[in-house]
Amino acid sequence: MLKNFVKNKCYIIAEIGGNFTTFEQAKILIDEAEKCGVDAVKMQTYRADTVSSKKAMFDMENTGFVSQYDLFKKYEINETLHKKVFDYIESKGLDWFSTPSHESDVDMLENLNSGLYKIGSDDAVNIPFLKYVAKLNKPIMLSTGMCTMQEVRESVNTILEEGNDKIILLHAITSYPTHPESVNLLVLRSLMREFPGLDIGYSDHTIGTTACICAAAMGAMVVEKHFTYDKKADGPDHKISSDPEEMKEIVDKIREFEIMKGNGIKRPMECEKITRINNRKSIVVIKDIRKDETIQKENIAIKRPGYGIAPKYYDQVIGRVAKKNLKIEEVLTWNDIT
DSSP states (O other): OOTTOOTTSOEEEEEOTTSOSSHHHHHHHHHHHHHHTOSEEEEEEOOHHHHOOTTOEEEETTTEEEEHHHHHHHHOOOHHHHHHHHHHHHHTTOEEEEEEOSHHHHHHHHHTTOSOEEEOGGGTTOHHHHHHHHTTOOOEEEEOTTOOHHHHHHHHHHHHHTTOOOEEEEEEOOOSSBOGGGOOTTHHHHHHHHOTTSEEEEEEOBSSSHHHHHHHHTTOSEEEEEBOSOTTSSSSSGGGSBOHHHHHHHHHHHHHHHHHHOOOOOSOOGGGHHHHHHTSOEEEEOSOBOTTOBOOGGGEEEESOSSSSOGGGHHHHTTOBBSSOBOTTOBOOGGGBO
């Protein structure tokens, strides 16, 4: 599989498709993505003639009401530029792959030795296309925007029936941008329950960093975010993309969370060993007790530190006899009583 995809580590993808048309623009994006610490840079592979009819329209916040065909035509890139961009991504030690939109796109990506295929939400229920990609027996990252759970089941089963079980499911909302009330991150847990054998991730179209960081904290093994060098650059995806500052925050916060989440075993941590002794409480003498005197409630109290008899034994200590003279503020131990 991809060299940077490691179990128990969130795989962070910078999506640059639609945010460049030249190699020079792509280089800027890749250089900045590398600095941010992402694991992979992803593109989009399409040709206007095969992805859209001339009657299809976009009607979203980031595009306005425009011809899909015309917009795809403006941003489609050829095989030569694909190869140059992929080679440059690889030279930076990052993984690369793309989202094809047609069988001919897949064929081109196969010529370039793609190691993984991302299926966009627009093709999540395109069963003939899923079969075509699944037969290659390469990992498939499937976005599930606009899907019902039953549709996700059908698509997953389609891939499995082709003998391909290397599936990563991505929760996504296909609205550009996606507003907070529509993000529905609890779907991540629903997918985890429904498909316990699959890795589950999140493809983000919100403004800002919160959704990606929260998704990782909820267990997403993949986080994908559109990436730009300038939110004000010309193009429909720049405004919904993270700039380098935001992407760096996403990466840093997710990596910090991965350190913080630990192993789930409830036990004192190494750093708590001293405070466990100093800051817990024990049974302490609050009034001098003579040797052979019976311990009474009036003679003891529960105070810090914690290296004496634990508070849970308070009732057992009452009525015991002192083996020696005990001074006020002494921390009581079992060796002091009989």
